[in-house]
Every structure is written in structure tokens, then in C-alpha cells.
Amino acid sequence: MAKQRDDLTPRERMEFDALPRELDPPPGLEDRVISALNRRNLLDRPVAGRRPSFSGAAGLALAACLASLIVGIGVGRTTVESELPRASFILFLHEGPEFEPFTETNFSDRFSDYNRWVARTRESGHFITGEQLDQTGRVVVPGGAEPSVEDRVPSVADGDMLGMFFIRAQDYDEAMTVAMTLPHLAYGGRVVVRRVDPI
Amino acid sequence: MENEDADRDLVDSFRARRDELAFRALYRRHTPYLFGLAKRTVAGTSASAEELVQETWIRAVERVDRFEGRSRFRTWLSGILLNCRREQIRAQTRSREEALEVDGAAPYADPEGRLDLESALARLPDGYREVVVLHYLYGYPHHEIGSLLGIRTGTSKSQASRGIQRLRSLMKHETK
Structure with missing residues (x-):
């Protein structure tokens, strides 16, 4: 695209050039747009038994997801509407002492394993969403008259948590069945399952 | 490509x-x-x-x-x-004509005197801002702006010219 901006002074040109053309959209907008499209029946709903393809466009989506990672686990945010009301559970992914760390060489393969799990779990209607954690944290420590808050990421002693998945399941039994299929376990990680308390 | x-x-x-x-x-x-x-x-x-x-x-x-x-x-x-x-x-x-009407735009008064570019762009009347943003920030040529906005190429040029003048007065920049 030609830039015909000769009528600008060098300083003005510099100031225009310094403005970012792209801005990060607000978190949650993507899912709101998807919901709006679904309400208007403009997207095909996920169909049980149909495997999502991870080639072509989906591969690019995955690549975009990968590119957004700094460290740890990240997954594409996807919401699947359940036919039946179910409880929500969170699968916390901890490192644990036996965990094989992410490395530059295993990162892509490892990440693909997690994403395939997301795809399978989404397909079965269990998957709600997933998030990675950044490098900041607050640790609430009980004691005294009231708990204190420490501005730090959890230490090994706290049990490092790498990320979490939100899933739907009828009860703990079903949630545990899903959790037991997480590839994180095969890499020596630990998974903590907690039921989300509906407010 | x-x-x-x-x-x-x-x-x-x-x-x-x-x-x-x-x-x-x-x-x-x-x-x-x-x-x-x-x-x-x-x-x-x-x-x-x-x-x-x-x-x-x-x-x-x-x-x-x-x-x-x-x-x-x-x-x-x-x-x-x-x-x-x-x-x-x-x-x-607000009609398109009103949006493009310079004299009808709200008068600008900044107690600090000078605005940065982003703030100054936000103060431009709608018609000027669209053309200035598309041309000077996103690099669209005037004939494409004309197609995008449903206006003539000449109108895009004149709006851009007036818009940049208004922008300069908002930013109180020295011109070349």
C-alpha cells in the first residue's frame, strides 16, 4: 500500500510511524464474537463424533496459539455449550518433582499433545476453556489474625502450578476420568482437580 | 503476496x-x-x-x-x-454532512496546550479523523479511501488536507 504522505513534516511522519497500527483486542472479545455468531447460526456447531482438522486454517490457529506462549502450557480458548447442565471443574497442572521440563526441542511436540487433548475433550463436550499462567503471582499465606498476601510466584514448596483447564463433568468420577487422560501425567506432572463452587 | x-x-x-x-x-x-x-x-x-x-x-x-x-x-x-x-x-x-462539517465541530480547548498525536486524532471531527487515520496512519491512497467511505477521491484529499491542518493546530506543532 503506497504511503503518499509528502505533506507531512519529518516530525509528523515520525509521530505517525510511532503509532501502532495494530492494538490488542480486549480479552474475551473473541469468545463474545463467537457467541454472537453462534446465536445467529452463522457457525457450524461442534458435532459429536466429528474430529476437528488441525491442518490448514486450524493449523494456523494453533500456530497463533503457540506463538502467544511464553512458557508453560497454553490452549486456545474455546467454549462448548453443553446440552445438559453440568458441574464445572478445574484441572490444575502442577510440575511436581518428577516433571520433565519443557525444552526448546520438546516444546512443539509437547504442546501438540496438550492441544490434541484439548481437541478430544472439546469434542466430547467436556472442555470449557484453558489458560496459561504468567510469571507473576500472589500467594496467600494463612496465619495470625488474618491471612497475609505475598507478591511472588509459588515456589516448589508450594507446588508449582503451570496452568489449568476448565471442564464440565457430571461429578468427580467423570472429572477424574477426564483428568486421567491428560498427557501432563505421562510427563510426570501432577493434576489437582477441584470442583468450581457455583456462585 | x-x-x-x-x-x-x-x-x-x-x-x-x-x-x-x-x-x-x-x-x-x-x-x-x-x-x-x-x-x-x-x-x-x-x-x-x-x-x-x-x-x-x-x-x-x-x-x-x-x-x-x-x-x-x-x-x-x-x-x-x-x-x-x-x-x-x-x-x-448525526448525518454524514454534519460529521464532515468543520464549523459545526465542537471547539477545542486544551488547558495543557499541546496534545500528543493519539489524543489530537481523537479530537478531530469524525469526517476528518476517518480520512486522516486511513491515509496518514494506515497508508491508504485517496482513491481507496474514496471507495471505502463512498466519497470522491478529491473529497478525500481535501478532507485529509484540512484534517492535518486541524491536527497541527491541536498539537501546536511547527510546520515544515
Whole structure:
């Protein structure tokens, strides 16, 4: 695209050039747009038994997801509407002492394993969403008259948590069945399952 | 060219399957650009820019079968966004002529004296801001701006010229 901006002074040109053309959209907008499209029946709903393809466009989506990672686990945010009301559970992914760390060489393969799990779990209607954690944290420590808050990421002693998945399941039994299929376990990680308390 | 090929593949993939994954790939590729354009175009709250981007994507999906590839996909999306914006303005009972009317614009008074470029752009009247943002920030030539906004090329040029003068007075910059 030609830039015909000769009528600008060098300083003005510099100031225009310094403005970012792209801005990060607000978190949650993507899912709101998807919901709006679904309400208007403009997207095909996920169909049980149909495997999502991870080639072509989906591969690019995955690549975009990968590119957004700094460290740890990240997954594409996807919401699947359940036919039946179910409880929500969170699968916390901890490192644990036996965990094989992410490395530059295993990162892509490892990440693909997690994403395939997301795809399978989404397909079965269990998957709600997933998030990675950044490098900041607050640790609430009980004691005294009231708990204190420490501005730090959890230490090994706290049990490092790498990320979490939100899933739907009828009860703990079903949630545990899903959790037991997480590839994180095969890499020596630990998974903590907690039921989300509906407010 | 590579980007345009990738766009075409993504659009074709979405047309064929209309599934969420293919849409998300398109969304993630183009939304930062659309959101930037929306923020500068509305120069209002983040919420209104969000609504504009959401409406843009809804219409784009509704009409994606009509996209013929004669322009870049991103330009096509930008045209939809700008149309949505004009409808917003009309809904606010402001006509296009009023939006372009310089003398009718709210007088500017900044107690600090000088504005940075982003703030000054936000203070421009709608008609000036659209053209200035599209031409000077996003690099669209005037004939494309004319197509996108439904105005003549000459009008785009004159609005850009007046807009940049207004911008200078807002920023109190020395001209060359």
C-alpha cells in the first residue's frame, strides 16, 4: 500500500510511524464474537463424533496459539455449550518433582499433545476453556489474625502450578476420568482437580 | 503476496467448513488491525470499538461468500468496519454532512496546550479523523479511501488536507 504522505513534516511522519497500527483486542472479545455468531447460526456447531482438522486454517490457529506462549502450557480458548447442565471443574497442572521440563526441542511436540487433548475433550463436550499462567503471582499465606498476601510466584514448596483447564463433568468420577487422560501425567506432572463452587 | 495467499486459503477454508476453528484463525489474524482501526475511528471508549469490531465480524461472516478477492481481505474487512461506523453515526442522529462539517465541530480547548498525536486524532471531527487515520496512519491512497467511505477521491484529499491542518493546530506543532 503506497504511503503518499509528502505533506507531512519529518516530525509528523515520525509521530505517525510511532503509532501502532495494530492494538490488542480486549480479552474475551473473541469468545463474545463467537457467541454472537453462534446465536445467529452463522457457525457450524461442534458435532459429536466429528474430529476437528488441525491442518490448514486450524493449523494456523494453533500456530497463533503457540506463538502467544511464553512458557508453560497454553490452549486456545474455546467454549462448548453443553446440552445438559453440568458441574464445572478445574484441572490444575502442577510440575511436581518428577516433571520433565519443557525444552526448546520438546516444546512443539509437547504442546501438540496438550492441544490434541484439548481437541478430544472439546469434542466430547467436556472442555470449557484453558489458560496459561504468567510469571507473576500472589500467594496467600494463612496465619495470625488474618491471612497475609505475598507478591511472588509459588515456589516448589508450594507446588508449582503451570496452568489449568476448565471442564464440565457430571461429578468427580467423570472429572477424574477426564483428568486421567491428560498427557501432563505421562510427563510426570501432577493434576489437582477441584470442583468450581457455583456462585 | 504471501499474506494474500494465506488470507485466501483461510477464507476458502472457512467458506468450506464454516467452523469455529477456521473462524478463530481468521479472527486472530485480522482483529488486532481491525481493533486498532476501530479505536482510532471511533476515538471513543473501548466498548464502542469492541462493538464495532464484533459487528464487523458478524457482517463479514454473513457476506463472506460475496468476497471476490478483488481487494485484500483486510481492506474488505476495513470497508465493512467503516460502514458499520457510519451506521453508528447515523444512529446517533448525526448525518454524514454534519460529521464532515468543520464549523459545526465542537471547539477545542486544551488547558495543557499541546496534545500528543493519539489524543489530537481523537479530537478531530469524525469526517476528518476517518480520512486522516486511513491515509496518514494506515497508508491508504485517496482513491481507496474514496471507495471505502463512498466519497470522491478529491473529497478525500481535501478532507485529509484540512484534517492535518486541524491536527497541527491541536498539537501546536511547527510546520515544515
